[in-house]
Amino acid sequence: MKQEEDLIIKFATANINLYRIMSKDIKVRKGLDLRLKGEAEKAISNAPKSKTFAIKPSEFHLVTPKLLVKEGAKVKVGDPIFYSKANKEVKIVSPVSGTLTAIERGAKRVILKIVIEADAQQEVTDFGSLSVESSDGDTIKSRLLEGGVWPFIKQRPYDVVADPETAPRDIFISGFSSAPLAPDYDFVLKGKEKELQAALTALSKMTAGKVHVGVRDKKSSVFSSMRNIELHSVAGPHPAGNVGTQIGMLAPVNKGETIWTLEAQNLVIIGELLLTGRFNPERIIAVAGSSVKTPKYYRAALGMSLNGIIKDAGLNEDNVRVINGNVLTGVKEPMDGFLSYYANMISVIPEGDDYEFFGWNKPIFNKISTSRALTFSWMQPNKKYELNTNTNGEHRAFVLTGKYEEVFPLDIYPLQILKACMIQDLDEMEAMGMYEVAPEDFALTEFVCVSKQPHQEIIRKGLDLMYKEIG
Amino acid sequence: MGLKENLHKLKKKYEGKKMAPAFNALHTFLYLPNETTHSGSHIRAADDLKRTMNTVILALVPCLLFGMFNAGYQHYAAIDETLRAAPLANFFTMDNFLMGCITILPLVIVSYGVGLAVEFLFAVVKGHEVEEGYLVTGMLVPLIVPVDIPLWMLTVAIIFGVVIGKEVFGGTGMNILNPALTIRAFLFFAYPTWMSGDKVWVHGAVERSKEIAGGANLDAISGETILGSYAQNQDIMYSLQDMFLGFIPGSVGETSKLLIIIGALFLIFTKVGSWRIILSTLVGALIMGLIFNGVISAGWIEESSKFYGLMNVPFWQHLIIGSILFGAVYMATDPVSAAQTNKGKWIYGFLIGFISIMIRVFNPAYPEGVFLAILLMNVFAPTIDHYVLQGNIKRRQKRLKVKTA
Known part of the structure; x- marks a missing residue:
């Protein structure tokens, strides 16, 4: 009896895998593309050097930080700053070499910010390169953990930093972003094919399932030529680029299952760590939004101060909101704040802290609406809007x-x-x-x-x- | 110092005080507040609840204006039958409108005054903002009552409807029953003589009959509704065109089917009203009407039966008599008390239409079944949604079973 059951289970799982292997063309029908003013021009500048860097533990949701270094300590790029109380192996490393100058705490002594002053000369901890092709999943996993890139892997359920103990059913990566003003991944990932491939191969060894990548166009994407992945094309309006939408349409998460998700940009950091043994915090971000004078791309570093970038890009007005990430899901950041670990863009839009006379009943032409209740954005589907935070x-x-x-x-x-x-x-x-x-x-x-x-x-x-x- | 700055200062002054909700309700009526996003999306769409409710009110205004003319027209036509010969010529007159103002504006004022007073009171006592739900309810109430309803009755009914129909459940968004229909139901069961019969639909008819009973030598005014006539197997004195355009006695806002259809199209176009509910209600009503027509043509029922009159109405004519259209467009679509899933809306609307016509035919004493049908389905809406959701939940469980099998 038992054997028969096992056979049936084997047969069933084999079938499921067969069904999942196929590369699919998905069409998202429900959604909404928000067209905003201030799209980043496709030109990359180097971000002005930042003296101060900061890591905010709150970005790593539900990770309770346990500090490994004290105020005044000297750290190098890639040195662990804190680990997760729940799992010692999950470490967050320094994006810069310098001196840890302050640990800012809030209510109940929660750590708000760990501030590091950069040295003139950057030193990098070398973990040694790893041959991805010949390593097994466990070796790769321990390298990702010690190298401090583990927090870039998130898991569903719960949308938190992945638990290294649980093997994922599948791994999902969205190869494009459909969010308002989002960076063009094909543009920012150009020239990083080697790193991407290393990271994708490494990930494919850590799951029994597949590494799924959703792209707009199967032929022209940077992911088109990648191996060890399952490529899917995704058409339709936002949230087509959200990894959650792609999971939902390909193979939704069931109770008891875990899947991992990664931001395409973070693959580069993971790939570089595996190839060179070094944690490279560099990333190309879009600086966009209607309040930015010259919206464009910047070569920036995780945790760096935003001061220089914002000054360089210039602002159209004073009363603005700076957002780490896109306008739909990003986090509000003070003007002199720091680039988030997860952000692939900085959005700057006008604050809307003003009253509007009869704003609730007069016809509206300058805001987006999905109704037609005296709102007229349906008449101009391609118009770009300047929305504020009201x-x-x-x-x-x-x-x-x-x-x-x-x-x-x-x-x-x-x-x-x-x-x-x-x-x-x-x-x-x-x-x-x-x-x-x-x-x-x-x-x-x-x-x-x-x-x-x-x-x-x-x-x-x-x-x-x-x-x-x-x- | 402009008005904006002064009001802002006042708002700051009232902040945290008991009267803050009352002040804010008035303030936000003038100015869209200066509130900015705190969590989640940093930008928001242009629509708010005020704008949505305002759209429904806009869709109701033509019905109200028409109702005012009609109140005068029915009054004068009841005295002088010759007016009915040329309704179009005798309808849009100043006399009719003035009579309408005298009779209907008090209803509107009482409806908004009393209802909003209750809303403000609850908001201040419970310390939450005044929600906009009553803006629509307050407009609906005068449109679904007979013209001559005494104002004190209306007042009592509104207080009952707003408190028991809405506030005890937690206010706008939490209610189970449509508040406007709760008010209507209260009036119907508390003061039945004022809500049916052949006297209440025309201004002055009740008084006139009292005077006649007192010995005055006057002609009686009668204003039987079409449904009433059918229910009593009487002949109908109005043409189909009159019914469609609305030159007939009835509740204030329900008579002009043309304007209701225009209102419906406006609501559907603005995406404020649910086309699923409107359409399925009408389909449900037509199918029930067809079934009854079938019963008649099968010869199962005698002509002497008291149900014969209404059963024999051609099925499509059910839509232009009584208030089924008004109910389908403005009442059944109330999003809070309706089914909340798209699938559920189809079932909910269909059953409203179906049951409306059933009540209409089988209850000749009070042949207007729409509001009872809607209230009944309001109660069942959560059950409908429950089963729709179960479908989704089962699908999810099945997916899991396939995986673990």
Whole structure:
């Protein structure tokens, strides 16, 4: 009996794998492309040198930092600064060589920021190169952990830094971004094919499944020539470029499964570590938004001060919001803040902290709307808008229905899952598909929400609750 | 110092105080607030709840204006039957409009005054912002009551409807029943003589009949609705054109089918109203009408039966008599009390239409079944949604089973 069962299981899994191997063409039908002013011009400048660098532990969600160095310590590029309390091996390393000058703490002594003053001469810790082709998954994993690039691997469920103990079913990478003003990955990844390939091969050894990469065009993408991956073409409006959308359309996460996701840009850092043995914090970011005078690309470094870049790019106005990341999912950053570990762009848009006379009933031409309630963005689908941070209305209870579904491509009921999160009903959350989602999947529903509910925050809190209660 | 700065200062002054919600409600009526995004998306779409509600009100204004003319027209036509010979010529007159103003504006004022007072009170006591839901309810209420309803009745009903229909559940967005229909239901069950019969639909008819009973030598005014006539197996005195254009007695806003259709198209175009619900309600009503027509043609029912009159109405005519169209467009589409899933909306709307016509035919004493059907389906909407969601949940579980098998 037992043998028969095993056989059946083997047969079934083989079939599933067969089904998953196929490269697919996905078409996303529900979504919304937000066209904003201030797209980055395709020219790369070197970011002005930054004296101060900072690491913010809050960027690594749910990682409780345990410091490895004290104030005044000397660190090199690639030296570990802190590790995760939950798993000693998950380390966050310094993006710069210099002196650790300050550890800023907030309420309950939570570490807000670890500040490092850069030396004139940059020294790099060398981990030694690793032959990716001839190494096995475990060797690669321990190298990624010690080299400090592990935090770039995120996992679903929960959208947190991946747990090294759990092998992923599959690994998903989005080869493009469809977010507003997002950088063109084919442009920023040009010339990094060697690093990308090394990272992809390494990742393919860490999963029994596949490394899936979704691209706009299977022929012209930087990923077109890559080996050891499954290439999928993804058409349609934002959130087509969100990795969550691609997972949902290819093979959604089931209860008990884990999948890993990576940002395409971070593959370069991983690949370089494997090839050269060095942690290279360099990354090309887009600086964009209607408040930027000359939006373009910069060769920047993780954790560097934004002062120089913003000054170099110039601002059109004073009252602006600087965002680490894109305008839908990024994090607000003070003007003299620092580049996030995960950001692939800096967005700068006008603050909207002003009143608007009869703003709720007059016809509107200069803002985006999915309705036609005296809003006229439907008449000019290709117009580029200059949106500010005003909420365009006050927070209300959920009233309208059917709005979110228009921009939400996953096979999940968005309104109902949000309500399940709000009432903290774990069974309901699980049944409705919480394992499949990340806050970023709800950025568009949040954008169109007439009741101005904080969808991403609701989902984040829901995921945190599940993580705590179910793990 | 402009108005904007002064108001901003006042807002800061009131911040955290008990009266802040009341002040903010008025302030945000003038100015879109200066609130910026704090978490998640840094930009937001242009629409807010005020704009949405405002769109529904815009769609209702033609019905209200028409209702004002019609109130005068029905009043004068009841006294002088000859007016009915040429309704188009005698309809849009100043006299009619003035009579409409006298009779209907008080309803509107009472509706908004009382309803908003209750809303403000609850907002101040509970310390939350005044939500916009009542802006639409307040407009709907005068449109779904008979013209001559005494204002005190309306007041009592509105207080009941807003408190029991909405506030006890937690305010806008939390209610199970449509507040406007709760008000209507309260009036219907508390004061049935004022909500049906042949006297209440025309201004002055009730008073006139009292005077006649008191011995005055006057002609009686009668204003039976079409449904009432059908229910009593009487002949209908109005042409189809009159029914469609709305020159007939009835609740204030429900009579002009043309304007309701225009309102519906506006709501669907602006994406504020759910076309799924509107369409499926009408389909449900037509199918029930067809079934009854089938019963008649099969000869299962005698002509003497009290159901015969309404069963014999050609199925499509059900849409232009009574308030089914008004209910489908403005009442069933209330997003809070309706089904909230797209699939659920189809079922919800269909059943509303289906049950409306069923009640209409089988309850000759009170042949207007739409509002009861909508209230009934309001109660069942969460159940419908539940089963739609179960479909999604089952699909997810099945996927898991395939994997683990």
